[in-house]
Every structure is written in structure tokens, then in C-alpha cells.
Amino acid sequence: MTTQAHNRDSGTNSTVWHEAYPELGTGPIPIEPCISAEYFELERERIYKQTWLNVGRIEQLYRPGDYFVKDLPVCDTSVILTRGRDGALHAFHNMCSHRGNKVVWDQKGSCQHFTCKFHGWSYGLNGGLRFVPDEERFCDLKKDRLGLTPIRVDAWEGFIFINLNPTPTETLTEHLGELGAGLEGYPFAQLKTCYAWHTELKANWKVLKDAFHEAYHVPFLHKRSLPDSFTSPDNPYAHAFAFKLYARNHRMSVFGNPGHQPSPVELLAHRFGASIVRRDWEMADLPPGVNPTRSPFWAFDANMIFPNFDVFVFDGTYLTHHFWPLAPDRTLWEVKTYFPDARNAAQRFSQEYSKVLLREALLEDASTLEATQSMLASGAKKEFVLQDQELLVRHGHRVIEDMVGFYRAKA
Amino acid sequence: MPETRLPEQFRDLEQWMAWSLETEGERSDHRQASAMEDITAFYEAMLARMDEVLPYLEQFNLEELPDDARHLFYLTLSLAEVAPAVEQFGQPSVVDGYDIKRFVATHR
Ligand code: FES
Numbered sequence: 270m271t272t273q274a275h276n277r278d279s280g281t282n283s284t285v286w287h288e289a290y291p292e293l294g295t296g297p298i299p300i301e302p303c304i305s306a307e308y309f310e311l312e313r314e315r316i317y318k319q320t321w322l323n324v325g326r327i328e329q330l331y332r333p334g335d336y337f338v339k340d341l342p343v344c345d346t347s348v349i350l351t352r353g354r355d356g357a358l359h360a361f362h363n364m365c366s367h368r369g370n371k372v373v374w375d376q377k378g379s380c381q382h383f384t385c386k387f388h389g390w391s392y393g394l395n396g397g398l399r400f401v402p403d404e405e406r407f408c409d410l411k412k413d414r415l416g417l418t419p420i421r422v423d424a425w426e427g428f429i430f431i432n433l434n435p436t437p438t439e440t441l442t443e444h445l446g447e448l449g450a451g452l453e454g455y456p457f458a459q460l461k462t463c464y465a466w467h468t469e470l471k472a473n474w475k476v477l478k479d480a481f482h483e484a485y486h487v488p489f490l491h492k493r494s495l496p497d498s499f500t501s502p503d504n505p506y507a508h509a510f511a512f513k514l515y516a517r518n519h520r521m522s523v524f525g526n527p528g529h530q531p532s533p534v535e536l537l538a539h540r541f542g543a544s545i546v547r548r549d550w551e552m553a554d555l556p557p558g559v560n561p562t563r564s565p566f567w568a569f570d571a572n573m574i575f576p577n578f579d580v581f582v583f584d585g586t587y588l589t590h591h592f593w594p595l596a597p598d599r600t601l602w603e604v605k606t607y608f609p610d611a612r613n614a615a616q617r618f619s620q621e622y623s624k625v626l627l628r629e630a631l632l633e634d635a636s637t638l639e640a641t642q643s644m645l646a647s648g649a650k651k652e653f654v655l656q657d658q659e660l661l662v663r664h665g666h667r668v669i670e671d672m673v674g675f676y677r678a679k680a
Numbered sequence: 681m682p683e684t685r686l687p688e689q690f691r692d693l694e695q696w697m698a699w700s701l702e703t704e705g706e707r708s709d710h711r712q713a714s715a716m717e718d719i720t721a722f723y724e725a726m727l728a729r730m731d732e733v734l735p736y737l738e739q740f741n742l743e744e745l746p747d748d749a750r751h752l753f754y755l756t757l758s759l760a761e762v763a764p765a766v767e768q769f770g771q772p773s774v775v776d777g778y779d780i781k782r783f784v785a786t787h788r
């Protein structure tokens with residue numbers, strides 16, 4: 270087998286990762302799933318409405334009564350997340366039981382109950398219908414059956430997940446599987462300061478996600494922003510040194526160049542904190558699923574949680590991606606980068622440097638995708654051609670098709 | 681008119697007060713609207729003083745920054761903002777980058 274055992278302590282090993290996963294094959298994969306409206310509808314019905322989806326962090330629901338709203342056009346709904354008086358998490362469709370109005374209109378806040386602005390029906394934090402104005406004018410009003418429609422909700426390591434399927438086929442723990450178990454103990458709860466960006470791109474969600482699931486592009490697309498952080502003379506093509514595929518999730522351990530030459534401002538920033546390019550990491554106390562091969566060449570792990578949630582963990586900072594499908598050729602992309610709360614202004618400066626550098630690299634990442642999508646739509650070519658280091662792209666498309674069954678139905 | 685000043689020992693940096701901006705959006709807009717030679721001049725002036733600036737700022741809790749130190753702090757955030765323009769791109773914007781106006785920050 271080629272997986273962990275073959276990993277040498279070098280970023281330049283000659284492992285052929287596909288040999289470890291022969292069921293995936295090595296041929297080209299179809300472009301059609303990235304442009305087809307039919308495929309997109311199947312993804313919505315068979316994946317997004319059936320699967321655990323990360324919608325936030327527990328820090329957003331700090332106290333009983335805190336709430337936030339997550340609009341999920343991909344699932345044709347808007348969701349209220351809240352913490353009840355008893356401390357329990359709740360999720361509801363954001364829809365009034367009377368005549369269907371949206372109940373909560375702001376994006377977040379804190380309250381004792383939710384009141385619909387149409388006719389004033391009011392709901393408790395646990396979703397129960399509490400008050401109906403002019404109630405005696407209704408006939409046979411079964412108030413105890415007219416609460417907000419609940420949605421399955423669960424949390425893992427402070428990440429809040431929902432599942433639109435009232436009878437999920439798996440628990441959140443099962444969904445996260447070994448990948449999740451290996452990350453438990455990473456200090457997510459200590460990295461509370463969050464900087465976030467979002468943008469709406471004219472590209473299929475898989476085109477976006479695939480752009481972050483390989484490092485092949487790094488020496489080209491990031492030659493300016495990250496000239497030597499993830500490449501070296503020995504590893505000019507940024508070969509990741511370890512891959513691990515699970516049922517639907519997967520991970521890639523990304524090479525960091527020990528000879529990276531920090532820029533002047535980067536050097537200043539690193540005196541006061543971690544960043545996405547800092548190389549003098551400590552690696553103490555990292556859980557077994559982080560840098561699992563304990564390579565000295567480790568920069569970070571790109572962990573992908575099916576279907577659209579990425580958690581990239583570094584030593585002392587982590588970042589997340591969410592790729593929310595809006596249309597076959599439109600995606601809402603959210604990026605969040607996390608740090609410890611800055612104790613003083615110098616630490617805050619350090620974080621500013623890291624987040625700005627990340628932002629610049631992301632602007633490079635995003636720069637090709639709309640052009641790519643427009644060419645995919647041309648139909649001039651029917652297939653993507655993948656190399657060994659693009660294993661996660663291949664696996665990602667395979668696990669989506671396994672749930673969607675588009676080609677299975679045509680076979 | 682209230683005059684914004686920097687702490688006594690950093691008065692030489694007061695010529696750069698236009699870079700004392702509170703949010704990433706403001707700092708980024710200012711960078712994108714500035715000529716590269718102005719960006720580079722600001723970068724060099726700040727870099728030359730950072731060995732003194734950072735220990736000075738390290739004394740302060742973020743919530744308890746006096747006004748003059750706050751402006752100095754904002755200048756360091758602008759240094760972080762312009763660093764890639766000088767160190768990586770040689771121009772105000774990311775070379776061939778996605779439109780930064782479309783990349784919306786929800787933080788400060
Ligand atoms: S629709 Fe909400 S009270 Fe009527």
C-alpha cells in the first residue's frame with residue numbers, strides 16, 4: 270500500500286497516490302457536472318437536502334437567547350439557529366406557522382422570543398408557539414402543533430451543523446468519521462478571533478472547491494504572493510506529502526519550505542503570532558489527525574468535510590472555506606480565518622499581516638475561476654485531465670456522483 | 681479643531697496620518713487609490729520605525745489604547761495592508777487578481 274507507510278520525510282517523495290485508491294481510476298473526469306442544470310438540481314435534492322452542513326460556530330450562540338440566521342438557497346430555505354433557555358441548540362425553518370412569512374429578518378441578535386411581523390404570532394426559543402393575537406377568532410387552533418418547523422442540529426468541536434433531512438441516514442459523528450475524530454483536540458475554541466470575507470462568483474461550486482483541493486497551482490497562480498512558502502528547489506511543484514481519503518471526506522498534508530525567506534513585514538508579524546506561512550511552528554499538543562505523519566515539512570492540513578466545508582489547520586491558526594451553490598454557474602464563497610484573541614496591539618498587527626497575505630493569495634485563487642467556468646460552458650472540451658496530486662479533485666467528484674447518481678441512471 | 685497626534689516619540693510619522701484608518705476596507709481602498717511611490721514611501725518610513733513601534737504597542741490592551749497610540753496602531757495595520765503591494769506585487773493591486781471590491785470583508 271502506498272498511503273502512510275510510504276511517506277518519506279521529504280516533500281519530494283515519489284509516491285503514486287492513485288495506487289492506494291485503485292477504485293478511483295486514473296482517467297479523465299467529465300466536465301458536465303460543472304455546467305449541467307440537471308446535475309445541479311440533483312445535487313440540491315440528493316446531497317444538500319440530505320447531508321450535515323456546517324452553518325456556524327458555537328461562539329455565535331454564546332448565551333441563551335442568542336440567535337443567527339443562515340439563508341440556504343441551495344436547500345430552498347432560511348434557517349434560524351438559537352440557544353434555548355436550557356442551553357440546548359435549536360434550528361428551525363425561518364417560516365411562520367400562520368401564513369408562511371419569514372419570522373426573523375435580521376441576521377443575528379439576542380432575544381426571548383421571535384415575533385412575526387405580519388400578524389404578531391410569537392414563538393419561544395425552543396420554537397413553541399407562545400402567543401397568537403386575537404386567538405379566539407381561530408377555530409380549533411392546535412397551538413402545540415404549530416411551533417416553528419424544527420431542523421436537526423448538532424455540534425462538533427464548536428462547529429454547528431444542521432441536516433434538512435428529518436431522518437438523517439447518519440449521525441454527525443458518523444458523517445465526520447475518522448477525519449473528524451482525528452481533529453478532536455485541535456484548539457478551535459481558543460482561536461476565537463475570526464476575520465471573514467465572502468463573494469459571489471460566477472462559477473460552479475465544484476470549480477471553486479477544486480481550486481483549493483490541490484497544490485499543483487501554487488507555483489504558478491501564487492508565484493507572486495507565495496513565491497517560496499509551499500515550494501522549494503527540491504519540491505518545485507508543491508507536491509503534498511500525504512493524502513488520506515475516507516468515505517466522503519479527505520485530507521491533504523501540504524508541504525512547507527523550511528528554507529522559506531520571510532519578507533521584512535512578515536518577520537515583524539511573526540514575532541507576535543502565527544500565520545499561514547510561518548515555518549517555526551512548535552507542533553506540540555497537536556492531535557493525531559493534524560500532521561498525521563509528523564513530517565518536519567508540514568505546513569498545514571487541508572481537511573475537506575463533505576460536501577462543501579473545508580477546514581485548513583495550521584499550527585496556531587486555522588481557516589475555513591464554505592462553497593454554497595447558488596446556481597449551476599454561481600457560488601457564494603465564504604472564507605474565515607481564525608486566531609487567538611489579540612492581547613495587545615502588536616499581536617493584532619501580526620494577525621492583520623497574516624489575514625492580508627491570505628486575502629491576496631485568495632484573490633489569486635479566485636482570479637481564474639469565472640474565466641474557467643465560461644470556457645467550460647463553451648462545450649469545446651468534455652473532460653478534465655487530472656494528475657496524481659489532484660487526487661482529492663478526483664475523489665471529490667466521485668463521492669458527489671455516488672450520491673447524485675446522474676451517470677448511474679444513464680448507464 | 682481637534683488635532684490627531686501620535687505619541688511624542690513617533691511624531692515624525694505624523695506626515696502619514698492619511699493611513700490612520702480603522703477598517704480593512706478603508707485601508708484597502710486607500711492602498712488601491714494610492715500611487716506606488718507613495719505606498720513605497722509610507723512602507724519604508726514605517727518599516728524603519730517598527731522595532732520601536734511594536735514594543736510600544738505591546739504595552740497596550742487593545743480595548744484600552746489611548747488615542748495617540750490608536751492612531752499609531754492603525755498605521756501599523758496599514759503597513760500590513762501595503763506590505764504585499766511592495767514586497768510581492770510591485771503595484772497597488774494583486775497582479776491579475778480577482779476584483780477586491782467583490783471580496784467583501786465582514787470584519788473591521
Ligand atoms: S404570517 Fe406570521 S403571523 Fe401571520
Ligand SMILES: [Fe+2]
Pocket residue numbers: 480481486487490491630634
Ligand atoms: Fe491557492
